[in-house]
Amino acid sequence: MIKFIGTDLDGTLLNSYSKISTQNAQAIRNAVNSGIVFAICSGRTLHSVNKFFEKDLKVPGYRVVLNGAVVVDSKGKKVVDQPLDRDVIAEILKRAQFSKFKIVLDGLNDTYIYDPNRHWNTYFEGMGRHHFKEQSVNDLMKLNDQTDIDIYKVCFSCPPKRLHELQKKLESFTALPITISRSGSTYFEINGQDVTKLSALQHISEHETIPMNEFMCFGDYGNDLEMVKEAGYGVAMANAIDKVKEVAWKITDNNNQNGVATMITRVLNKEFD
Known part of the structure; x- marks a missing residue:
């Protein structure tokens, strides 16, 4: 019996315009x-x-x-809090200082962007009041030294022609x-060591006393792979990468065809009990 549903956003719950469709939103409300x-x-x-909770879904739920x-639980209480170690961030930035990759540091609510090509947007949305332009990697290093700011994630991106170069750089970090x-x-x-969407869901599983085999989880990309694989009902989107599809229990419609709503409706119709 499915007692928990967790879904990725980009490429999964959101369509190509970064919106939650009416069908997906209603299916989630029905599930809750x-x-x-x-x-x-x-x-x-x-x-x-x-x-997305406040404007679209209007339901209680966990924010992973x-x-x-x-x-953060449905009452706004933080139940997991695992920032990256400052020394680790410093080492990553030091090693990448002259590589001229785009580097993004994510705080809890704010995003700090260094882009040598000066495009500044993040992978999921453009600039906003929670996005800050940094002029150099050195500025990111100074930010990391501020004890009143916790950094949870360091992100790297590059033009497609430099992908192999970026992958080689990331390989040099693997001993960290x-x-x-x-x-x-x-x-x-x-992220920090052993920090994944799956590890967060395992914490929720204990907190809610719902076993992972009663979880349905939706995803499309590499950072979803573990949770799709380990959930009792792991669902890949039709637009997911092959690795996610290979470990999924089912494949649903793509993110522009309300694939999340399709599967939730089947759950509510008790097709999988």
Whole structure:
């Protein structure tokens, strides 16, 4: 019996215009009204995820943000809080200082962007009041030294022609106590050691006393792979990468065809009990 539903945002619950469709929103409301516990599980910041709860879904639920580094329950209480170690961030920035890759540091709500090509946008949205332009890697280093700011994630991206170069740079970080995941074709995210969406969901599983085999989780990309694989009902979107599809229990419609709503409706119709 499915008692928990968790879904990624970009490429999953959101369509190509970064919107939650009416069908997806209504299906989630129906699930929550039936007693199912709900979570958004995203690499985004808390501020970004909160907007979708407040403006679109209007239901209680967990916020699993920053790839699981922070979990906030439906009452607004932070139940997981795992920022990156400052010394680790400093070492990453030192090693990448002259590489001229785009580097993004994610705080709880704010995003700090260094872009040598001066495009400044993040992978999921453009500039806003929670996005800050940094002029150099040195500025990011100074930011990391500020004890009043916790950084949960370091992100790297590059033009497609430099992908191999970026991957080689990331390989040089692997001895550090970190977790590297891929959330786009040329976008990589670094969290603390053993910090993943799955680890966050395992914490929720204990907190709610709902076993993982009663979880349904939706995803499309590399940072979703573990949670899709380990959930009792792991669902890949039709637009998911092959690795996620290979470990999924089912494949649903793509993110522009309300694939999340399609599967939730089947759950509520008790097709999987």
